[in-house]
Amino acid sequence: MARYGKEHKEETRRRMVKSAGRRLKKDGLDGSGVATLMADAGLTNGAFYAHFASKDDLIAATIADQLQQQRVLLQELAGESDGFMRFVHGYLSPEHRDDAENGCPSGALLDEVARSSPVVRRAYSESIRGVVDDMAALVAPGAPASGRGKALGCIAILVGSLQLARAIDDPQESATVLAEGVRSISALLAAPPG
Template structure:
């Protein structure tokens, strides 16, 4: 029997989590079975239980990882203050973001299913979204981020709902118009000028 190092096991687990995150956003939690998630990672079903206790355990880890990545790749790299907040809003409510579910926002892709998951998954989501929210709030009110936390949560809710609805529409022009109006609404909420 081959023995793997702790580092190898951790790298394998991370590969499973990352590939599962993409699949979950593309096909949903209910539409992604363990066999498919493991195949995406290039592993067999038998390897699953060496890394996770259950599918719920993997889903919680994948959602936390996706929110961490969203924060690290977008929120943490945006400019500080209002300019960075506007960058985030413009990126989020773009046609590119709408069209890229696998690499796009986990909120817009999974929010409806997360509400029906186990407490551990919902807690992983809550913990991850609070990091994103705090990054938004720090740009809304640099002098007192906690005072802007609910406003930042409202902004994220507005953006995620707009993105979800724009993805659901088959009329491309209506979807584009919705994104445009959502962008204007979000910029108004944060006090930025609504320019193209």
């Protein structure tokens, strides 16, 4: 019986985390069991325990991976003068609102993360701090302290607006929520540091 190499194991783990990210954001943290998550990755249940001790460990790894992807995007926008507002407009767009499966984990899962196990909450907390730091570098490149506060405010507006827009069944009112989120972030960024 041939053993797979380290590279194959890492690729399998990445595949599991990527497919779990889509499924968890679509169905929620409790919406799918290990069997479904493994089937999505094209694997059997037996493969799961070679990579993760529990479903919570997979969820924690998935959330960390999803937020790392968001950090990469923010870092790519750092050199652009309008980069952050382009991010805001994309985040608070009807396309993102209507595609939770491929969108931000905060917008899709934040309420569930708050009620999750300590391992999931820790992974989210550690990862979102990195997002805040990257966002602070965009909103106030020369003033990290005031930038951090504004970044936290922006995240609150982004996630709250997205979740509210997804919950409202009237398309026009939902679009208004998204537009008001953009307006609120613009106002927050224009406000003097406080």
